[in-house]
Amino acid sequence: MTLTLHSKGAPRAPLFRLSAETIVLALLALLILSVSVAPMLRLAQAALFDDGGLAVERLARLFARPQTTAAIWNTIQIALASTLVSLLVGTVFAVIVVQTDLPGKSALVFAFVLPLMIPPQVTAMAWIQAFSPSSPVLGALGLSMEAGTRHPLYSKAGIILLLGIYNAPLVYLAMQASLRRIPLDLAEAARAAGAGPVRVLLTVILPLARGGMVAAASLAFVSAIGNFGIQAMLGIPARVPTLITQIYQQINGLGPSALPNMAALSMVLTALTVAGVLLAARAGERNDTRVDLGSRALVLSPGRGGPVILALLWGYLVLSLLLPLSALLQSSLVPAYGLPLTAETVTLKNYAAALFRQVSLRDAFLTSLWLTLVTVGFLMLASVFLGYFLTWRRGPLVRLLHFGSEAAYTLPGITLGVAMILLFLRPLPGIGVSLYGTPWIILAAYVAGFLALALRPVLSGYAQIDRTLEEAAQVAGAGFLRRMRDVIWPLIAPTAIAAGVIVFMTAINEIQTSILLISSGTRTIGPMIIFLEEGGASTLAAAVGCLMIFGILLLMLLSVALSRFLPKGVLPWQF
Amino acid sequence: MTGLRLSNIGKSYGETRVLANIDLDIAAGEFVAVLGPSGCGKTTLLRLIAGFDKPDEGTITLGDRQVAGGKVMVPPEARGIGIVFQSYALWPHMSVAENVGYALKVARLPRTERETRVARALDMVNLTPFATRRPADLSGGQRQRVALARCLAAGSDLVLLDEPLANLDVHLRAAMEEEFHRFHRESGATLVYITHDQSEAMALADRIAVMDKGRLLQCASPRDLYREPADATVAGFIGGGLVLPVDDLRPLGHGIATADLLGRRLRLRCHAGETARSLAMASTHPADIHIAAPDETGIPARVIARTYRGGSWSYELRPEADPTLKLPMSLPDTATPPEPGALLELAFRDLWAIPLADASRSHGAPPSSFPSPHLTEQFQCA
Numbered sequence: 021m022t023l024t025l026h027s028k029g030a031p032r033a034p035l036f037r038l039s040a041e042t043i044v045l046a047l048l049a050l051l052i053l054s055v056s057v058a059p060m061l062r063l064a065q066a067a068l069f070d071d072g073g074l075a076v077e078r079l080a081r082l083f084a085r086p087q088t089t090a091a092i093w094n095t096i097q098i099a100l101a102s103t104l105v106s107l108l109v110g111t112v113f114a115v116i117v118v119q120t121d122l123p124g125k126s127a128l129v130f131a132f133v134l135p136l137m138i139p140p141q142v143t144a145m146a147w148i149q150a151f152s153p154s155s156p157v158l159g160a161l162g163l164s165m166e167a168g169t170r171h172p173l174y175s176k177a178g179i180i181l182l183l184g185i186y187n188a189p190l191v192y193l194a195m196q197a198s199l200r201r202i203p204l205d206l207a208e209a210a211r212a213a214g215a216g217p218v219r220v221l222l223t224v225i226l227p228l229a230r231g232g233m234v235a236a237a238s239l240a241f242v243s244a245i246g247n248f249g250i251q252a253m254l255g256i257p258a259r260v261p262t263l264i265t266q267i268y269q270q271i272n273g274l275g276p277s278a279l280p281n282m283a284a285l286s287m288v289l290t291a292l293t294v295a296g297v298l299l300a301a302r303a304g305e306r307n308d309t310r311v312d313l314g315s316r317a318l319v320l321s322p323g324r325g326g327p328v329i330l331a332l333l334w335g336y337l338v339l340s341l342l343l344p345l346s347a348l349l350q351s352s353l354v355p356a357y358g359l360p361l362t363a364e365t366v367t368l369k370n371y372a373a374a375l376f377r378q379v380s381l382r383d384a385f386l387t388s389l390w391l392t393l394v395t396v397g398f399l400m401l402a403s404v405f406l407g408y409f410l411t412w413r414r415g416p417l418v419r420l421l422h423f424g425s426e427a428a429y430t431l432p433g434i435t436l437g438v439a440m441i442l443l444f445l446r447p448l449p450g451i452g453v454s455l456y457g458t459p460w461i462i463l464a465a466y467v468a469g470f471l472a473l474a475l476r477p478v479l480s481g482y483a484q485i486d487r488t489l490e491e492a493a494q495v496a497g498a499g500f501l502r503r504m505r506d507v508i509w510p511l512i513a514p515t516a517i518a519a520g521v522i523v524f525m526t527a528i529n530e531i532q533t534s535i536l537l538i539s540s541g542t543r544t545i546g547p548m549i550i551f552l553e554e555g556g557a558s559t560l561a562a563a564v565g566c567l568m569i570f571g572i573l574l575l576m577l578l579s580v581a582l583s584r585f586l587p588k589g590v591l592p593w594q595f
Numbered sequence: 596m597t598g599l600r601l602s603n604i605g606k607s608y609g610e611t612r613v614l615a616n617i618d619l620d621i622a623a624g625e626f627v628a629v630l631g632p633s634g635c636g637k638t639t640l641l642r643l644i645a646g647f648d649k650p651d652e653g654t655i656t657l658g659d660r661q662v663a664g665g666k667v668m669v670p671p672e673a674r675g676i677g678i679v680f681q682s683y684a685l686w687p688h689m690s691v692a693e694n695v696g697y698a699l700k701v702a703r704l705p706r707t708e709r710e711t712r713v714a715r716a717l718d719m720v721n722l723t724p725f726a727t728r729r730p731a732d733l734s735g736g737q738r739q740r741v742a743l744a745r746c747l748a749a750g751s752d753l754v755l756l757d758e759p760l761a762n763l764d765v766h767l768r769a770a771m772e773e774e775f776h777r778f779h780r781e782s783g784a785t786l787v788y789i790t791h792d793q794s795e796a797m798a799l800a801d802r803i804a805v806m807d808k809g810r811l812l813q814c815a816s817p818r819d820l821y822r823e824p825a826d827a828t829v830a831g832f833i834g835g836g837l838v839l840p841v842d843d844l845r846p847l848g849h850g851i852a853t854a855d856l857l858g859r860r861l862r863l864r865c866h867a868g869e870t871a872r873s874l875a876m877a878s879t880h881p882a883d884i885h886i887a888a889p890d891e892t893g894i895p896a897r898v899i900a901r902t903y904r905g906g907s908w909s910y911e912l913r914p915e916a917d918p919t920l921k922l923p924m925s926l927p928d929t930a931t932p933p934e935p936g937a938l939l940e941l942a943f944r945d946l947w948a949i950p951l952a953d954a955s956r957s958h959g960a961p962p963s964s965f966p967s968p969h970l971t972e973q974f975q976c977a
C-alpha cells in the first residue's frame with residue numbers, strides 16, 4: 021500500500037506557507053503605495069498647499085497668467101485636433117486590414133505600428149529634417165522650398181499633424197480588436213439584404229465598432245496630451261506653449277522654486293488625462309459588449325479597387341515613415357547638416373562619435389541601459405506576482421493593488437517626474453541622503469511609469485491560463501512560492517518576457533520623466549537628442565536617433581521571430 | 596485510511612446561499628458519488644473539501660484531523676488529498692512522468708523511490724509507454740488516466756473527482772468507469788465522485804449523496820435510493836420516478852402499509868416507523884406500472900399517446916379517477932398494441948410510501964448549530 025506523503029510535513033507547513041503569500045502581497049502593496057499613491061498625494065499637497073495653508077492666492081495668480089491659459093488652451097486644442105487625425109488614419113487602416121483580403125498585410129501592419137515604437141523625439145527630428153527648407157530628401161526629389169522660408173512643422177498645425185500621425189497606430193490597435201469582435205452574421209445578414217461592401221461598412225460595421233472607436237479616441241487623446249517629445253521638439257521653437265513644455269521649461273529655468281506652480285499645472289494635465297479616460301469608460305459602459313464568436317471577420321473584397329487602395333496605403337507609409345527616416349539617415353551620414361549625401365560626403369564619423377568618441381553619450385547610454393535592465397527585471401518579477409493576485413485573488417488589498425496600478429498608468433510621464441522630484445528632493449528619513457540627482461530617482465520613476473505597461477500583457481497571459489493547473493499543484497502539496505516557480509512561471513514566462521521587451525523598448529529611450537530627473541552626473545540617452553539638437557549637433561543627433569531605431573527594429577524582429585512561443589494578443593505589432 | 600466528515604456545512608457567495616446544513620459522513624475507503632442538477636453546489640462542496648474555499652459554517656474533518664471550521668483552515672497543499680479535475684489540469688510543460696511524480700518531488704522523496712512509484716502508477720493505468728510524452732500529445736482518455744496516476748503516485752487516500760467523464764465521449768466513458776473501479780480497488784482510497792449523471796453514479800458508487808439547491812437530500816446506497824427515496828424530490832429525480840398522492844396511509848407493521856391510490860386500496864412498502872396519515876405521497880417508477888392481470892382489480896386509465904421505441908412501446912396514460920395525472924408505461928413490442936383512446940386496467944408492481952419530511956429540512960428553517968440527533972442519524976447511513 022502506498023504511504024501518505026503529506027501528514028509528515030503538515031503540522032508546520034500551513035503557517036509558513038500562508039505567510040509566504042501574505043508577505044508577497046504586502047510587499048506588492050508597499051510597492052504600489054510608494055510608486056503610485058504616495059507620489060500622487062505629494063503632488064496634490066505641493067500644488068494646493070503652501071506653508072500658510074491653502075495656496076489660494078498663488079494659484080489665482082498662476083491661472084491668471086496669459087502663458088498658463090494659453091498653455092491649457094493649446095493643450096486641449098492640440099490634443100482634440102490630433103485625436104481626430106489619428107482616428108481618421110487609424111480607422112481607415114484598421115478597416116482595410118481587418119475587412120479586406122489585400123496581400124502583404126503582415127508587412128503593412130508591421131510598418132504601420134513601427135513608428136509607435138520609435139521615441140517621439142526621434143520621429144519629430146526626422147520630420148523636421150525631412151520637411152525643412154534645406155531638406156536632404158525633398159532636395160533630392162527637386163521639391164525643396166526656398167531657403168529662409170519658415171519651417172512648416174514649427175506651428176500648431178504641424179504639432180497637430182505629427183501627433184495625429186504618431187498616435188494613429190494606437191487607434192488602429194484598438195479598432196482592429198473591436199472590429200474583429202463584431203459577429204460575422206450581422207455583416208452577412210446585411211450583405212444578404214442586398215447592401216454592397218461600402219454600405220455594409222458604413223451602416224453596419226462601423227456603427228457596431230463605435231465602442232472601440234471611443235476607446236481608441238480616448239487612447240489617442242491621452243497620449244497626445246502626454247507626448248513630450250513632439251510637443252517639445254516642435255512647440256518650443258514654434259513658441260506654441262503647452263502644459264507639458266511649460267512645466268519642463270519652468271522647472272528647467274527656475275529650478276525647485278517653480279515646483280509648487282508646476283505641480284499645479286501637472287494636476288491640470290492629470291485632470292485632462294483622467295477626463296479622457298473616464299469619458300471613454302462611460303461611453304464603453306453604454307455599449308453592447310458581445311462575446312467573441314470565433315473572431316472571424318467579414319471579408320469585403322475590394323475588387324478592382326484593391327491595387328488603388330494598396331498604392332494609397334504604401335504611399336502613406338512612404339510619406340510618413342520612409343521619407344522622414346531616410347532624411348534622418350542621410351543627415352546621420354554627412355559631416356555637417358544640410359550637406360547633400362554623395363559619394364564624397366558620406367561618412368560614418370557621426371556613428372563613430374555617437375558610439376565611441378562622445379563620452380557623455382556613451383555614459384548616458386550605459387546609464388539608460390542599466391536603469392532599463394533593472395527596471396525590466398524588477399517589473400517582470402513584480403508583474404508576474406501582481407498578475408497572480410489580480411487575476412485569482414479577491415479582497416480589499418487586491419482592490420487597492422488594482423486601483424494603484426491603473427492610477428500610475430494615467431499619470432502622464434512629466435507629472436510623474438514632478439511628483440518624483442517633490443517626493444525625493446528632501447533627504448530620505450533615516451539615511452539623510454537625497455535621491456534627487458542620483459540614478460535611483462529615475463529608477464523609481466521608471467518602475468512607477470512602466471508598471472502598468474508590463475502588467476497589461478501579463479494579465480492577458482494569466483487570462484489564458486487554466487486556474488486548475490495551479491490548484492492541481494496546490495493539491496500536490498506545493499506551497500505558494502514553489503507553485504510560482506514550478507507551475508505559474510513556466511506558463512507565464514513567454515508573456516512576461518514579451519512584457520519585458522515592451523518595457524525595454526519604451527524605457528531605453530524614455531524622455532519625459534527622465535528629462536526632469538537627470539542631472540549633470542546622471543544622464544539618460546532619451547533626452548540627449550533634444551540637447552544635441554538644441555546645441556546644433558544635428559548630424560550627431562540624427563546618428564543617435566538612427567541607432568535607437570536600429571535597436572528597436574532589431575528587438576521587434578527578434579520578438580516576431582519568437583512569437584510562436586507567445587500567447588495570442590501579447591505583441592502589439594503582430595498581425 | 597482517511598474518512599471524511601462534514602458537519603453542518605454552510606457557504607454563501609455574497610447574498611446567494613450556495614450550501615446549507617450539509618451533514619455527511621464518509622467512511623474510509625468508501626466510494627461516494629455526489630449527484631445533483633447543475634448549479635446545486637456540487638463543485639462548491641468539493642472546493643470546500645479540497646480547501647480552495649472556506650466554509651462559512653460548520654466543520655470538515657479528514658480522518659481525525661479537523662481541516663476547516665472555526666479558526667482552523669488548513670490550506671489545500673497540506674490536506675494530502677488528490678483531485679481529478681474535469682479539465683484534467685495536467686501541467687503542459689512537464690512530461691507525463693513528471694506530472695505523475697510532482698507531488699513526490701515536492702515531498703522530497705529520494706529519486707529512486709520516486710521513480711519506482713511513478714513507474715508503478717503509470718503501469719497501473721497502462722500508460723508506461725507514454726511516460727516521456729507531453730500531455731498535449733495524449734488523447735482525452737489518456738489524459739484522464741494520467742490524472743488518475745497522479746493521485747495514485749501521490750498516495751492520497753482521499754481523492755475528489757469533479758465530473759471526470761464530462762469531457763469524454765460515450766464510448767470512452769464506459770471504459771473509464773471500469774478504470775475508476777479498478778482505481779478504487781487498487782488504491783483503497785476514499786473517493787468522492789461528483790457527477791450529474793445518475794447511471795454513472797449508480798454504476799460506480801457505494802453510496803450516492805443527492806443534492807438539490809444547496810441541500811443534501813439523501814445519502815444512501817443506489818438500491819435504497821431507488822427503492823426508498825427520502826422525499827418527493829429524490830423520488831422524482833432518481834430513475835425518472837413518479838410521485839403520486841395517496842390518501843389514508845395505514846402502516847400494518849413489518850414495513851408494509853395500505854393506502855388509497857386513484858380510488859383503489861393498495862399495498863405499499865414503508866419505513867418501519869411510519870405513522871398513519873390521511874394524506875401522503877407514494878413513489879414508483881415507470882417500469883413498475885403494468886397492465887393488471889385478469890383476476891386483479893386494476894386502475895382504469897385511458898391511452899393518450901404512444902411512441903414506438905424500438906422493441907417496445909412507451910405509453911402515456913390518463914387515469915379516469917384523476918384526469919390531471921399522467922402515467923408513463925412501457926409495453927413490449929406486440930402485433931396489436933393498445934391504440935390511443937383505449938381503456939386499460941393498470942396495476943403497480945411496487946409502491947413506496949415517502950416518509951414524512953423533516954420539518955427543519957424541507958421548509959428552509961434557519962440553520963441550527965446543533966443538528967438534531969435524528970437528522971445526523973438519517974444522513975449517516977453507513
Ligand SMILES: Nc1ncnc2c1ncn2[C@@H]1O[C@H](COP(=O)(O)OP(=O)(O)OP(=O)(O)O)[C@@H](O)[C@H]1O
Nearest residue numbers: 608611613631632633634635636637638639640791
Ligand atoms: N465564486 C462564486 N461566486 C459567486 N457564486 C458562485 C461562485 N461559485 C459558484 N457560485 C454559485 O453557486 C452555485 C453552485 O455552483 P456550483 O459550481 O457548486 O454548482 P455545480 O453543482 O457544480 O454545477 P454544475 O453541475 O453545473 O457544475 C451556482 O448558482 C453558482 O452560480
Ligand SMILES: [Mg+2]
Nearest residue numbers: 637638639757
Ligand atoms: Mg460543477
